[in-house]
Amino acid sequence: TAASPDPRTDCSREGLRKAVLDNLFYATGHAQENAARGDWYTAVAYTVRDRMLKAWVQGIERIAADGDVRCVAYLSAEFLIGPQLGANMLALGITEPMREALASLGQDLDAIVFHEPEPGLGNGGLGRLAACFMDSLATLGVPAIGYGIRYEFGMFRQAIEDGAQVELADKWLRRPFPWELPRGGQQYEVRLGGKTHMETAPDGTLRVQWTPAKTVTACAHDIPVVGHGGTHCNLLRLWRAEAVEAFDFSTFNAGEYFSSVHDKIFSETITKVLYPNDDPYQGKQLRLGQQYLFVSASLQDMLHIHHSLGKPLETFHTTFAIQLNDTHPAVAVAELMRLLVDVHGMDWDTAWSVTTQTFAYTNHTLLPEALEKWPLPLFAEVLPRHLEIVYEINRRFLESVTAAHPEDPDLARRLSLIDETSPRFVRMAHLATVGSKAVNGVAALHSELLKRDVLGDLAAFFPEKFTNVTNGVTPRRWLALCNPALAACISNRIGTRWQDHFEEEIIRLEEFADDPDFQAQWQAAKLTNKQRLTHLAKTILRVELDPAALFDVQVKRIHEYKRQHLNVLRVIALYNRLRRNPGMDFVPRAVIFGGKAAPAYYLAKQIILLVNRVAEVVNTDPAVAGRLRVAFVPNFNVRSGQVIYPAADLSQQISLAGKEASGTGNMKFGINGAVTIGTLDGANVEMRACVGEENFFLFGLTTDEVQAVQRAGYSPAAHLEGNPELAEALDQIRSGVFSRGDAGCFRPLVDNLLHRDEYLVLADFASYMDCQDRAARTYADPAAWTRMSILNVARLGMFSSDRSIREYCRNIWNVPVE
Numbered sequence: 001t002a003a004s005p006d007p008r009t010d011c012s013r014e015g016l017r018k019a020v021l022d023n024l025f026y027a028t029g030h031a032q033e034n035a036a037r038g039d040w041y042t043a044v045a046y047t048v049r050d051r052m053l054k055a056w057v058q059g060i061e062r063i064a065a066d067g068d069v070r071c072v073a074y075l076s077a078e079f080l081i082g083p084q085l086g087a088n089m090l091a092l093g094i095t096e097p098m099r100e101a102l103a104s105l106g107q108d109l110d111a112i113v114f115h116e117p118e119p120g121l122g123n124g125g126l127g128r129l130a131a132c133f134m135d136s137l138a139t140l141g142v143p144a145i146g147y148g149i150r151y152e153f154g155m156f157r158q159a160i161e162d163g164a165q166v167e168l169a170d171k172w173l174r175r176p177f178p179w180e181l182p183r184g185g186q187q188y189e190v191r192l193g194g195k196t197h198m199e200t201a202p203d204g205t206l207r208v209q210w211t212p213a214k215t216v217t218a219c220a221h222d223i224p225v226v227g228h229g230g231t232h233c234n235l236l237r238l239w240r241a242e243a244v245e246a247f248d249f250s251t252f253n254a255g256e257y258f259s260s261v262h263d264k265i266f267s268e269t270i271t272k273v274l275y276p277n278d279d280p281y282q283g284k285q286l287r288l289g290q291q292y293l294f295v296s297a298s299l300q301d302m303l304h305i306h307h308s309l310g311k312p313l314e315t316f317h318t319t320f321a322i323q324l325n326d327t328h329p330a331v332a333v334a335e336l337m338r339l340l341v342d343v344h345g346m347d348w349d350t351a352w353s354v355t356t357q358t359f360a361y362t363n364h365t366l367l368p369e370a371l372e373k374w375p376l377p378l379f380a381e382v383l384p385r386h387l388e389i390v391y392e393i394n395r396r397f398l399e400s401v402t403a404a405h406p407e408d409p410d411l412a413r414r415l416s417l418i419d420e421t422s423p424r425f426v427r428m429a430h431l432a433t434v435g436s437k438a439v440n441g442v443a444a445l446h447s448e449l450l451k452r453d454v455l456g457d458l459a460a461f462f463p464e465k466f467t468n469v470t471n472g473v474t475p476r477r478w479l480a481l482c483n484p485a486l487a488a489c490i491s492n493r494i495g496t497r498w499q500d501h502f503e504e505e506i507i508r509l510e511e512f513a514d515d516p517d518f519q520a521q522w523q524a525a526k527l528t529n530k531q532r533l534t535h536l537a538k539t540i541l542r543v544e545l546d547p548a549a550l551f552d553v554q555v556k557r558i559h560e561y562k563r564q565h566l567n568v569l570r571v572i573a574l575y576n577r578l579r580r581n582p583g584m585d586f587v588p589r590a591v592i593f594g595g596k597a598a599p600a601y602y603l604a605k606q607i608i609l610l611v612n613r614v615a616e617v618v619n620t621d622p623a624v625a626g627r628l629r630v631a632f633v634p635n636f637n638v639r640s641g642q643v644i645y646p647a648a649d650l651s652q653q654i655s656l657a658g659k660e661a662s663g664t665g666n667m668k669f670g671i672n673g674a675v676t677i678g679t680l681d682g683a684n685v686e687m688r689a690c691v692g693e694e695n696f697f698l699f700g701l702t703t704d705e706v707q708a709v710q711r712a713g714y715s716p717a718a719h720l721e722g723n724p725e726l727a728e729a730l731d732q733i734r735s736g737v738f739s740r741g742d743a744g745c746f747r748p749l750v751d752n753l754l755h756r757d758e759y760l761v762l763a764d765f766a767s768y769m770d771c772q773d774r775a776a777r778t779y780a781d782p783a784a785w786t787r788m789s790i791l792n793v794a795r796l797g798m799f800s801s802d803r804s805i806r807e808y809c810r811n812i813w814n815v816p817v818e
């Protein structure tokens with residue numbers, strides 16, 4: 001008789017049904033009758049996880065077996081992986097049989113998927129990019145390990161109370177997280193604080209001894225990352241800090257109960273919570289402790305793996321290509337030197353050669369205030385040995401600088417790893433650049449500006465290191481999973497190969513852009529998605545949206561450079577037009593916002609309040625009669641993004657040119673058929689070049705024009721003359737029209753716009769309004785709009801994270817990839 005399929009990996013409907021019931025009973029201890037939705041979720045999750053493990057274990061065995069494997073290590077303080085169940089079932093191709101299996105048990109798969117808690121282990125763009133990259137690495141079959149931090153509390157949950165943001169703790173670990181495997185065996189000691197002293201090692205060489213003030217244990221928790229098709233599975237290894245000694249009996253017996261658990265509390269605090277700021281940088285000791293813990297544990301782990309492959313230390317860089325996701329893990333440069341020189345006795349030059357061939361660094365922001373520079377006293381206190389190593393790296397580096405450029409005595413000061421302005425700082429971007437073989441920006445414009453401005457001197461000194469890899473997003477989660485209606489529409493025409501060959505395949509849609517049948521199916525898919533968002537808005541916001549209206553969406557972190565306030569001013573101007581002339585020809589519009597503000601970022605919070613106050617007025621004004629609706633979707637995260645991106649007609653990418661490094665939301669909107677209204681900023685520039693200027697609503701000053709205006713001296717108020725709509729809107733905000741008569745409410749925001757307006761909101765208002773009108777007129781012609789929508793999707797193939805990863809493999813990591 002044919003061998004019966006292994007019940008742990010059988011993917012037939014029957015096999016899944018049995019496995020779910022089995023896990024429900026043996027993993028959650030519930031019989032079918034009294035199982036709650038959370039129990040069904042856990043049972044289904046374990047059933048799916050079982051079917052990933054084979055590829056996972058084989059992946060690890062492959063690495064272990066093949067001595068000359070080359071493995072990518074992606075070091076990131078954030079991995080915004082989102083809900084796992086739907087994505088993993090899609091990768092294994094078992095979504096439909098699982099849906100049927102559950103239906104036969106009276107359960108609704110969509111309800112179970114919808115209520116999955118998501119690990120909010122990131123702030124925004126940088127963290128989500130890391131997750132998309134992990135998906136692409138696995139799908140392309142590239143051996144890779146993602147190393148990060150297992151925060152006990154992730155990104156705060158955002159509630160909106162009376163229009164204002166309220167931050168609530170994110171208890172994502174309230175129930176066990178079924179997708180992780182705690183790896184008791186993988187633990188490493190991490191030292192903090194203390195002193196260093198010289199001593200003679202047994203082999204007679206002088207060695208630096210570091211006597212730490214504290215030692216904590218870093219424990220690994222592994223999450224499998226399965227590639228599309230389920231054949232390859234990589235590892236996301238997240239570190240949790242715990243006390244070396246969780247309980248000190250002697251102090252307990254002495255009656256000092258609290259100090260007996262002091263170590264435990266101190267240690268666990270290190271990975272307790274994610275810092276909810278995505279800039280400006282705040283030099284907090286705990287943050288440096290977090291960064292060092294995951295960096296040290298990860299490097300010790302890689303040295304352990306390298307050693308287990310029986311390879312000499314001097315070839316470490318041939319086994320691992322390590323990517324530094326911004327400067328947050330940059331202390332890794334000094335830590336690898338410490339491990340090689342202090343712990344393994346390697347000589348400095350060999351260690352430095354290994355180090356500089358191992359690391360590469362990606363910069364994700366141009367904002368000077370977001371560049372990390374650690375105050376020296378703090379750095380010295382937490383990492384005394386690393387400061388010595390940084391000094392030595394700097395001494396040797398500046399020697400080479402002055403030797404190469406005796407003509408520019410000030411160059412050493414500008415390039416130094418140490419900023420000499422009191423209290424002196426360690427420039428982490430300089431350490432990352434000097435210690436890496438490659439430095440890249442995340443979009444063509446950004447990489448140019450990086451070389452020209454922010455890291456100009458370093459780029460001039462190391463021209464060969466600087467390159468670009470434009471961001472991308474995974475078409476699995478951000479189209480196939482979140483937009484089944486459009487995915488089916490596409491697959492019916494060009495098959496399903498686009499899911500893991502996006503760039504090659506999706507362009508084939510171009511020929512159907514004017515095909516009336518295809519247009520009708522396309523519009524139907526979009527309408528389905530808009531109805532889904534309309535339902536969500538009704539249930540959680542009690543805001544009535546009209547699915548036939550133009551869904552105009554801006555979702556991203558709230559920040560002045562992203563200019564959500566420019567969007568609000570435009571809404572107020574539209575509102576005034578309708579009030580002044582209710583009979584006017586007006587394309588109904590739903591303006592949807594979403595995004596979190598860093599808790600300490602006052603103006604960003606004012607912007608959230610203003611959006612909600614404007615919504616309160618506009619949504620209840622009979623003169624508007626539903627033709628203009630405003631909604632702020634709370635707690636924007638990966639899961640809500642999966643509902644919002646497919647429902648958009650118009651994608652707002654309106655940052656001030658030269659400020660948004662790349663953007664990735666712009667890409668997610670684009671591949672879901674939304675047309676972009678935006679500035680020539682970040683990846684918008686490359687998206688517009690791909691879709692064609694006729695399929696992109698462009699407005700605003702360019703980067704060079706912005707710099708010219710700022711050089712010439714910018715007076716915001718000058719833009720009020722000659723723009724009565726703008727003046728009226730600002731005046732209404734100031735006078736309390738959108739704050740229940742409280743004139744003072746938005747004074748900080750209005751004053752900032754009238755007197756500083758650092759992000760040229762007033763300067764770009766007029767061209768933005770005109771551009772919005774153009775978009776509305778186009779939307780009024782469904783055939784023209786649908787053509788644009790189809791062409792946007794067809795021509796955005798390059799913005800798959802698979803293409804980005806192929807470029808990293810070929811241009812930076814030198815890792816084979818098909």
Ligand SMILES: CCc1ccc([C@H](C)CC(=O)N[C@@H]2O[C@H](CO)[C@@H](O)[C@H](O)[C@H]2O)cc1
Nearest residue numbers: 125126278279281364442660661662663664
């Ligand atoms: C130290 C505080 C801090 C934390 C996070 C960050 C991140 C770099 C901010 C971030 O997420 N940047 C975004 O990265 C995306 C992925 O490359 C880009 O698409 C966005 O344009 C960029 O703002 C800066 C400073």
